[in-house]
Amino acid sequence: MSGVPGTVALETSRQLMPEATRPRHPVREAASALAALAYNPVAARELRARMRGWHTAALVTGYLCVVGGVGYLGYSGIEASASDVVQVGGAGSTLFTGLAAAVMASLALVVPGLVAPSVSGERERQTLDLLLVTPLRPGRIVFGKLLAALAVAVLLLVACAPLFCVAYLLGGVGAREVLELVAFSLVASFAVGALAMLASVSFRRVSAATIVSYLLMLTLAAGPFVAAYGWAAASQPEQPVVTGTGAEGVLEAVSPVMGATALINANSSCGTGGLVTPVVGNLAPPVVNTCGGPAQYLTSLGPLGTWQTWQASIAFSAVVGAGALGASVFVFKKRALT
Amino acid sequence: MTLLSAAAAPTYASAAVKVEDLYKHFRHEEALSGLSFEVAWGDVFGLAGPNGAGKSTLLRVLAGLCRPDAGTVEVAGVDVVREPLGAHRLVGYVPDHFGFYEPMTAAEYLAFYASCYRLPRRQAAQAVTDLLALVGLSSQRDDQVNGLSRGMKQRLCLARALVHDPEVLLLDEPASGLDPRARAETFEILSALVEMGKTVVIASHILPELAETCSSFGLLHEGNMVAFGPAAELLDGYGGLEELFFALTAPRTGQEPQLLAEEDGGQLT
Numbered sequence: 001m002s003g004v005p006g007t008v009a010l011e012t013s014r015q016l017m018p019e020a021t022r023p024r025h026p027v028r029e030a031a032s033a034l035a036a037l038a039y040n041p042v043a044a045r046e047l048r049a050r051m052r053g054w055h056t057a058a059l060v061t062g063y064l065c066v067v068g069g070v071g072y073l074g075y076s077g078i079e080a081s082a083s084d085v086v087q088v089g090g091a092g093s094t095l096f097t098g099l100a101a102a103v104m105a106s107l108a109l110v111v112p113g114l115v116a117p118s119v120s121g122e123r124e125r126q127t128l129d130l131l132l133v134t135p136l137r138p139g140r141i142v143f144g145k146l147l148a149a150l151a152v153a154v155l156l157l158v159a160c161a162p163l164f165c166v167a168y169l170l171g172g173v174g175a176r177e178v179l180e181l182v183a184f185s186l187v188a189s190f191a192v193g194a195l196a197m198l199a200s201v202s203f204r205r206v207s208a209a210t211i212v213s214y215l216l217m218l219t220l221a222a223g224p225f226v227a228a229y230g231w232a233a234a235s236q237p238e239q240p241v242v243t244g245t246g247a248e249g250v251l252e253a254v255s256p257v258m259g260a261t262a263l264i265n266a267n268s269s270c271g272t273g274g275l276v277t278p279v280v281g282n283l284a285p286p287v288v289n290t291c292g293g294p295a296q297y298l299t300s301l302g303p304l305g306t307w308q309t310w311q312a313s314i315a316f317s318a319v320v321g322a323g324a325l326g327a328s329v330f331v332f333k334k335r336a337l338t
Numbered sequence: 339m340t341l342l343s344a345a346a347a348p349t350y351a352s353a354a355v356k357v358e359d360l361y362k363h364f365r366h367e368e369a370l371s372g373l374s375f376e377v378a379w380g381d382v383f384g385l386a387g388p389n390g391a392g393k394s395t396l397l398r399v400l401a402g403l404c405r406p407d408a409g410t411v412e413v414a415g416v417d418v419v420r421e422p423l424g425a426h427r428l429v430g431y432v433p434d435h436f437g438f439y440e441p442m443t444a445a446e447y448l449a450f451y452a453s454c455y456r457l458p459r460r461q462a463a464q465a466v467t468d469l470l471a472l473v474g475l476s477s478q479r480d481d482q483v484n485g486l487s488r489g490m491k492q493r494l495c496l497a498r499a500l501v502h503d504p505e506v507l508l509l510d511e512p513a514s515g516l517d518p519r520a521r522a523e524t525f526e527i528l529s530a531l532v533e534m535g536k537t538v539v540i541a542s543h544i545l546p547e548l549a550e551t552c553s554s555f556g557l558l559h560e561g562n563m564v565a566f567g568p569a570a571e572l573l574d575g576y577g578g579l580e581e582l583f584f585a586l587t588a589p590r591t592g593q594e595p596q597l598l599a600e601e602d603g604g605q606l607t
Contacts, residue, residue: 053441
C-alpha cells in the first residue's frame with residue numbers, strides 16, 4: 001500500500017460509483033436515457049480525433065482546391081469563348097456540371113480512404129481488444145466508425161456549398177438540382193463507405209483494407225454497367241447492345257455512374273437565365289432558375305417507369321449500403337471472437 | 339436506475355472464476371485441453387507457465403474475447419459465452435499488448451472508456467480523477483498518452499481496466515518490459531486492489547513477484563493445468579515458484595508428474 005498515491009481516493013470513488021439516488025423527473029430521465037442510447041462514444045472519439053489533427057483541415061483545403069479548380073476551369077472556358085450575353089448565361093450551368101462531376105468523383109476517391117483504416121487501424125494499433133471488452137455492441141462500434149467517417153464526407157459537401165451558390169447565382173441551375181445532387185452524393189457515399197467498412201472489418205492490415213475498399217468502390221461504380229453489357233452480350237451475341245429494357249436496362253439504370261451522369265446533365269437545357277452578366281462589378285439581382293432538366297425516366301422498364309435514372313440509382317446505392325453494413329457487422333462479430 | 343447498473347450483477351454464490359472442461363484449439367494446435375478450476379472471491383490467482391502454454395488464450399477466453407470450443411466459463415457468476423456483454427461489465431482486462439489512440443490525453447483516454455461503459459458524466463469525471471491518482475499519474479493528466487513512458491502506459495492501461503469498477507481483474511503480463519521500480523509499483527497497485535476486495539487473475543513470467551502477491555497458483559503447460567492450488571500447499575517442499583516451474587514444465591516425455599494440491603495435498607502423483 002505504501003507508496004501508492006491515491007488509494008484512499010479510489011476507495012472514496014468506490015463509494016461514489018453507485019449511482020446517485022437523487023430522485024429525477026421522469027421526462028428528464030427518459031430524455032437522458034434516449035440521449036444515452038443515441039450517443040455513440042466510438043463515433044464521438046473518432047470525430048474528435050479526426051477534427052483535432054491537421055489531416056481533416058488539409059483534406060478540406062485540398063478538396064476545395066480540386067472542386068473549385070475544376071469549376072473555375074469550366075467557367076473561365078465559357079467566359080472566354082462566349083460571344084454574347086445569352087451564351088454567358090450558360091456559365092452557371094457549366095459551372096454546376098463541373099462542380100457536380102468534381103464533387104462526386106472526389107467523394108468516391110476520398111470515402112474509401114476515410115473508412116478503410118477505421119477498424120483495420122484499430123487492429124493494427126492493438127486497440128480493438130480494449131474496445132471489445134467494453135459492453136458496446138459490435139453493431140454500435142461498426143456504425144459509430146462509419147458515422148464518423150461519413151461525417152467528414154458531409155463536411156466536405158458542406159464546404160462546397162459556397163461554390164454551388166456561385167453556380168446558383170449565375171443561373172442555369174435550380175435549388176432542386178443542387179439538393180438532388182447532395183442527396184445522391186450522401187447515399188452514394190454511404191454505399192461506398194459501407195463497402196469500405198466491409199473491407200475494414202475483414203482485413204488485419206490497413207493497406208489491404210484500403211486496396212480492397214477502392215476495388216469495391218470501382219465494382220459498385222462500374223459493376224452494374226459491366227453486368228448490363230455482359231447480359232446483353234449473352235442474350236444477343238450477334239449484336240451486344242444494351243437496349244435499356246429488361247434486366248440489362250435495370251442494371252444500366254441503377255449504376256451510380258449512370259445516376260451521377262443523369263444528375264450532372266439535369267441542367268443542360270437551362271442555358272439561359274439567372275445572373276446573365278457575369279462581369280464582376282455589374283451584378284444584377286439573381287434570377288432564380290427553376291427550369292429543372294430533361295429528367296430521364298425509365299419508361300421502358302415497366303414497374304420502374306415513373307422513376308428517374310438517378311432515383312433508381314440512389315435506391316440501388318441505399319440497398320447496397322445497407323447490405324454491406326449488415327455484412328460488416330456480421331463479419332466483425334465473427335472475427336471479434338477468435 | 340442507470341444503464342450502467344441495469345445489466346449484470348455479480349453472483350457471489352458462485353466462484354469468482356469458474357472454468358469447466360475448457361477446450362480451445364487453433365488450426366492444428368490445441369491451446370487449452372480440458373481445463374477445470376475455480377478461483378474464489380477476493381483471491382489473487384497467479385497463472386504461470388512457459389511461453390505458448392495457453393495463459394493468454396485462457397485470459398482471452400475469460401475476458402470474452404475468444405470463444406471456446408467446448409466447456410463452460412463463468413466469471414463473477416456470469417456465463418462469458420452466453421452473456422458476453424453482461425460479463426464485460428464485471429470484468430477488467432489488461433492484455434499483454436495494447437496500443438493507444440492519438441491525439442489523446444491520459445484523462446481523455448480514461449474518459450473515453452468510461453463513456454463506453456456508459457458511466458454518467460459526473461461519475462466518470464470522478465472516476466478518472468481517482469484512478470489517475472491511484473496509478474500515480476495525476477500530474478500526467480493532460481499529457482498526450484503517446485508521450486508517456488512504458489511504465490506509465492502500463493499503469494494507465496490498468497486504470498482503464500478499473501474505470502467501471504469491475505469485480506474481477508484479468509491481467510496478462512502486467513509487468514512485462516518494465517524496469518524494477520515500475521514493476522514494483524505495478525505490484526503495489528495490485529496489492530492495493532486486493533485490499534479493496536478485487537479478485538485478480540495475473541498471468542506473469544515474473545515468478546518472484548507473482549509468488550509474493552498471489553494467494554493461489556495455477557501452472558499451465560501445453561494447455562493443461564499441471565499444478566493448481568493455494569500457494570502454501572503448492573509450494574510446500576519446493577524452494578519457490580521458480581523451482582516448481584522448472585520441475586513441472588520440462589519438455590513433454592509422456593511421463594509427467596502431476597501436482598494437484600487440492601486433491602492430493604500438494605503431492606506429486
